[in-house]
Amino acid sequence: MSLAEQLGLKVLRKIDPEKAHSLALVALRAGLAPLPGPVTSPRLKTTFAGLEMPNPIGLAAGFDKNAEAIPQLSRSGFGFVEVGAATPRPQAGNDKPRLFRLTEDRAVINRFGFNNEGMEAIAARLKASMPSTGARAVPVGLNLGANKDSDDRATDFARVLEHCGNYVDFATVNVSSPNTERLRDLQGPEALQALLAGVLDARKGLDHAVPILLKIAPDLDPTEIAEIAEVAKTSGIDGVITTNTTLSRDGLKSAEKSEMGGLSGAPLFEKSTKVLAQLSNILRDDVPLIGVGGVSSALDAYTKIRAGASVVQLYSAMVYSGLSLAPKIAQGLDDLLKADGYDTVAEAVGSGRDAWL
Numbered sequence: 001m002s003l004a005e006q007l008g009l010k011v012l013r014k015i016d017p018e019k020a021h022s023l024a025l026v027a028l029r030a031g032l033a034p035l036p037g038p039v040t041s042p043r044l045k046t047t048f049a050g051l052e053m054p055n056p057i058g059l060a061a062g063f064d065k066n067a068e069a070i071p072q073l074s075r076s077g078f079g080f081v082e083v084g085a086a087t088p089r090p091q092a093g094n095d096k097p098r099l100f101r102l103t104e105d106r107a108v109i110n111r112f113g114f115n116n117e118g119m120e121a122i123a124a125r126l127k128a129s130m131p132s133t134g135a136r137a138v139p140v141g142l143n144l145g146a147n148k149d150s151d152d153r154a155t156d157f158a159r160v161l162e163h164c165g166n167y168v169d170f171a172t173v174n175v176s177s178p179n180t181e182r183l184r185d186l187q188g189p190e191a192l193q194a195l196l197a198g199v200l201d202a203r204k205g206l207d208h209a210v211p212i213l214l215k216i217a218p219d220l221d222p223t224e225i226a227e228i229a230e231v232a233k234t235s236g237i238d239g240v241i242t243t244n245t246t247l248s249r250d251g252l253k254s255a256e257k258s259e260m261g262g263l264s265g266a267p268l269f270e271k272s273t274k275v276l277a278q279l280s281n282i283l284r285d286d287v288p289l290i291g292v293g294g295v296s297s298a299l300d301a302y303t304k305i306r307a308g309a310s311v312v313q314l315y316s317a318m319v320y321s322g323l324s325l326a327p328k329i330a331q332g333l334d335d336l337l338k339a340d341g342y343d344t345v346a347e348a349v350g351s352g353r354d355a356w357l
Contacts, residue, residue: 002034005322017099017108017319025064028072033323035075038137039330043337046079046345048288048311049211049238051139051169055079055330056311056345057301060292061143061172061215062110063315066117070129074138077327082313083122084143085174088159090118091147094179098261101319102254106296107268108316110245111261113179114145119163126167141170143215144199148180154195158202165206173199173237176217176244178262184217189227196235211238216279218243218272218293225275229282240283241290241313242276243268265316269294273307277356280308284350296321298332305333305345306352 001009008027012020027033040054047053058080059073067083074081093115100109116122126142144160146153157173165171173196175186186195196214203210214237216228232240245262252267272293280289291309295301296317304312318325333345342348 001322001324005034005324008032009320009322013101016097017101018096021099025069028069028323033072033076035072036077036327037075038079039077039327041334043343044079044330044334044345046311048290049170049213050209051080051211053079053139053311054137055333056305057326057330057333058082058290058311058313059326060313060315061085061174063318065115067122067125067129067142070125070140074136074140076323077330078138079311079330080139080141082141082143082172084116085114085145085177086116086119086122086142086160086164087114087145087147088119088150088156089147090121091115100256100259100261102252102256102265104253105257105265105267106317106320107252107254107263107265108319109256109259109261109263111179111259113148114177116145119160123164123167126164130167136169139169141172141213142168143172143174145174145177146180154186154191154198157195158198161199161202161210162205165203165210166208168210170211170213170238172213172215172241174215174244176215178217178245178247187216187224187228189231192228192231193235196231196237200236213237213239213241213290215241215244216275218246218268218275219248220275222278225278226282229279232283232287237287239288239290240279241292242279242309243272243293246271264293266294266296269300273304274356276304276309277307277353280350280353281357295329296325298329298336301329301333302336302348303352305348306350307356308350308353310346310349
């Protein structure tokens with residue numbers, strides 16, 4: 001991490017977390033953050049759900065909710081980027097304050113509630129970010145959401161895909177956020193099958209094949225994980241993101257630990273990796289997985305991959321380690337793969353799964 005980045009993080013941590021988040025995006029768009037370009041090597045190059053990626057380290061949804069900094073994020077060392085969540089209509093989200101740093105735990109609690117400018121504004125930015133010729137150097141995906149006051153939340157996901165799908169490389173059905181009341185009810189097998197069928201039907205009208213991913217919660221028991229696996233295998237989706245934030249507060253030390261919302265960061269690593277390994281053990285090669293939750297180092301990313309993830313995502317760790325964390329993890333992962341004799345990321349997927357079962 002450069003001295004400038006260290007000083008920037010020190011300043012940002014002294015102000016309100018949500019204001020700091022907004023300022024970080026402003027600085028990024030203004031060119032004040034390191035942009036090394038895609039970090040890659042023959043060992044790091046990988047393919048997920050048909051998408052070619054320079055490395056397997058992705059940015060999770062939530063950092064760039066309104067697709068404001070796609071060009072900059074695509075040059076920041078990530079192998080793929082996910083923006084959003086986007087809902088059909090703009091919505092303000094939950095009341096402030098709604099973002100909390102848990103510094104002692106290297107964690108974050110948020111209860112944003114899908115605050116975003118709506119699919120019209122987000123689609124315009126996604127369209128503007130597309131290169132005039134050829135594919136993007138780094139795949140860009142959109143997290144699909146539903147309006148809090150919608151009469152038919154399942155239909156909302158399909159509507160956003162219909163409107164934005166021509167401008168993205170993949171899309172994620174997010175039924176696992178804990179910050180929209182009763183949203184997680186859509187993870188039940190019957191409701192989920194119907195919802196995904198609607199989204200996959202909407203995909204047929206797009207001008208290119210868009211992989212559809214499902215993002216699940218970490219707070220699932222083995223029976224629920226098995227049900228999710230069955231839906232993943234039979235629905236026709238292209239991958240599962242494992243996992244979203246948790247409602248658990250086990251072992252936290254920070255004063256803000258009792259705040260309502262979803263917990264992310266270091267304390268989520270073990271819980272999310274166990275769910276990842278269990279799901280991977282059932283799905284094997286049928287449906288690929290993205291591992292997310294508590295990734296803050298190359299070893300964390302490598303552990304997720306060995307537990308069954310084909311690629312990984314991170315977000316909360318940047319609150320403490322800055323944007324330069326992405327290329328650092330990618331380069332460190334290359335070294336770890338090399339040290340264990342792997343020529344590709346794919347060779348390592350699932351190699352340490354049993355340790356998490």
